[in-house]
Amino acid sequence: MVLLGREKNRRVVTAADGLARGQGLRVGMAAARATAAVAALEVEEHDPAADAEALERLALWVLERFSPIVAVDGTDGIVVDSTGTDHLHGGEAAMLKSLVGRFAVAGISARAAVADSWGAAHALARHGAEPVFVAPHRHGAAILKPLPVEALRLPPETAEALRDLGFSTIGDLLNTSRAPLALRFGVALTRRLDQAGGRRSEPIEPLRPAESITAGRNFAEPIGAAETIARYVGKLVVMLCEELQEKGLGVRRLDLLCRRVDDRVEAVRVSTARPVRDVGRLTRLLCDRIETIAPGFGIERMTLVATLAEPLAPAQKLAALTDEILPDVSSLIDVIANRVGEERLYRLAPVESDVPERSMRRIPPLAPETGETWRPDWPRPSRLLRRPEPIETLALLPDHPPASFTWRGVRRRVRAADGPERIFGEWWKRDEELAAVRDYFQVEAEDGERFWIFRSGDGEAAETGSQRWFLHGLFG
Amino acid sequence: MSSAAAPMTAIESLRARIERIAGGRRRAKSALAFGVEALDERLPDGGLARGVLHEIAGGGRNGGDGPAAALFAAGIAARTKGKVLWCLSRPDLFAPALAQAGLSPDRVIYVEARDEKTVLACMEEGLAHGGPAVVVGEAARLSMTASRRLNLAAEKTGSIAICLRRWSRPNDAAEFGRPTAAATRWRISALPAAPLPVPGIGRARWRVELIRSRGGETVDLELEACDASGRLAFPADLSDRSAAPPVERANRRASA
Secondary structure, X not given: OEEEEEEOOEEEEEEEOHHHHHOOOOOOOEHHHHHHHOOOOOEEEOOHHHHHHHHHHHHHHHHHHOOOEEEEEOOOEEEEEOOOOHHHHOOHHHHHHHHHHHHHHOOOOOOEEEOOOHHHHHHHHHHOXXXXXXXXXXXXXXXXXXXXXXXXXXXXXXXXXHHHOOOOEHHHHHOOOHHHHHHHHOHHHHHHHHHHHOOOOOOOOOOOOOOOEEEEEEEEEEEOOHHHHHHHHHHHHHHHHHHHHHHOEEEEEEEEEEEEOOOOEEEEEEEEEEEEOXXXXXXXXXXXXXXXXXXXXXXXXXXXXXXXXXXXXOOOOOOOOOOOOOOOOHXXXXXXXXXXXXXXXXXXXXXXXXXXXXXXXXXXXXXXXOOOOXXXXXXXXXXXXXXXXXXXXXXXXOOOOOOEEEEOOEEEEEEEEEEEEEEEOOOOOOHHHOOOEEEEEEEEEOOOOEEEEEEEOOOOOHHHOOOOEEEEEXXX | OOOOOOOOOHHHHHHHHHHHHOOOOOOOOOEEOOOOHHHHOOOXXXXXXXXXXXXXXXXXOOOOOOHHHHHHHHHHHHOOOOOEEEEEOOOOEOHHHHHHOOOOOOOEEEEEOOOHHHHHHHHHHHHHHOOOOEEEEEEOOXXXXXXXXXXXXXXXHOOEEEEEEOOOOHHHHHHHHOOOOOOEEXXXXXXXXXXXXOOOOOOOEEEEXXXXXXXXXXXXXXXXXXXXXXXXXXXXXXXXXXXXOOOOHHHOOOOO
């Protein structure tokens, strides 16, 4: 399938999917040639306005989930300022992976890169070798050297002229003196070079959902002290909450954007597990993060945006006369989640699986109580090693636990043991586990310490496992 | 101790005055009794005091991982009501074992912090909030200042603060010897269980040592490990292996 559009007076291919590219079709090809080359070609009209709209919708989706500063980048990209928010997603690499993964689920193939500047990230995402790339901090311009000159966001004619002159990579440009370049191509080229190298700042004008609730304030005299910021945060939260109250909403994501005098935007995002419009709680969450704002020469405008708001109806607090009321921990959850990241705060719920490593799943801390628990019949160790560790054993009979074993260089004699508890591989989940067996024993060493050991395999048939022994957990 | 109804004697009123001067820490709200008389009797509040910090470490060769200490803490948490905040930096705790000590998975909220500093900060946050009945944190280092802060946060709300001390290198075990502001310091180590008449393993046994107790005496006891409701028990006679001796509830001094 290809999209056809109009470029000056020609009808050309403006986009081609993987199948079409496999047939030799390229972007920029004349329409007539493309339709002639492939017989059963599916052709759609290119609609730039709809594309732009879809891209903006996608950017808004990113805004709601990932970072307060998001903007559309060109016709095919989204730029995200992740400063101060990546830790909530487990670091930069994890954030990119999750972002690209979610796009993939939605049927969008995407390439992504994290770098120190907008220009560098733009270039690396489009022209880098890896589809997901995290550049080291303070990489400078050197990392861009192997990339083609088109990566610099130049007008097509400039890029073409550069190629004509023999400049094919950014490295070629960096090795040339700047003055002749500026003279020949104007300052646009050197500006793009500086922006990509991070020597010149480039503010991102953040995208805003049309009907989002905001509260803002301009300062005649730029502010910078943490106490002053905190005071105005308090005032803005009151304004915001009044509006939320009017509309019957509570916030799930709240962004504080501070525009500095040098046109940079410092952003703070807090998220809550449930819709909130409590002035005290929201102020507290924002003030916890004031230290991450670098005021520079001063902040001249502060805006508070309820990026994600959900209906919040008043709820009855005293449920019954007789029941003991257990304290509400949702405000605590929000404070800790904004400090360590949402996915690091969880409850564990049982999963129907005999394999110990798979017997639990993480659920959000405020998920409704499941009332489920694990089966109580076999004792389980209180510490489970991340990976079973191989042990040296002195075993007597296939159905018996070893008489002694050596773990981490210490030899222990087995005084008593319970088992075996046979666990079969889950062949309906993984093919290679069709015949796999683990025989678990609980053994007590001479000094009373108890261990959870298993033999991989049933002690006889080779296809059930390697018949080696492992230590998997420590009992209390 | 049974003269609760009698008018306050001179010595009792003096004691009360001293406590008021000392900052009221020992006026502590209430305590959570263990249900083991030999233990509750020796604790100044008749149980594990609420609103203060307690330190628990493991003993023996597995001391650094403290599987018994973790279960001891889970047993304490199981006997309270409300949520439990468990802050850790090494996620090797196995939740099914906590459930087997009576701590339902619905009650435990885990915080997987990046480092120990964050563990302590999250503990303090949880204690100051007061929502969780018990806040458990796993840390190798606990400075005097950090422990004081936890104590103060716990005092305001009456939550039980438990610091599980663990270490990965034997040298780090020396950290546990440093003084802290914790009200009690426990060491739980495994002991061989009583032999069974048939092959197999009996109920686990612990050596429960109360190494330090502010305003109280030390204890060194051999007890049977937590049962399915988180209760410890005094080992029954070897000849009569039925169960733990019945706890005489009427005699318990504590108000749980």
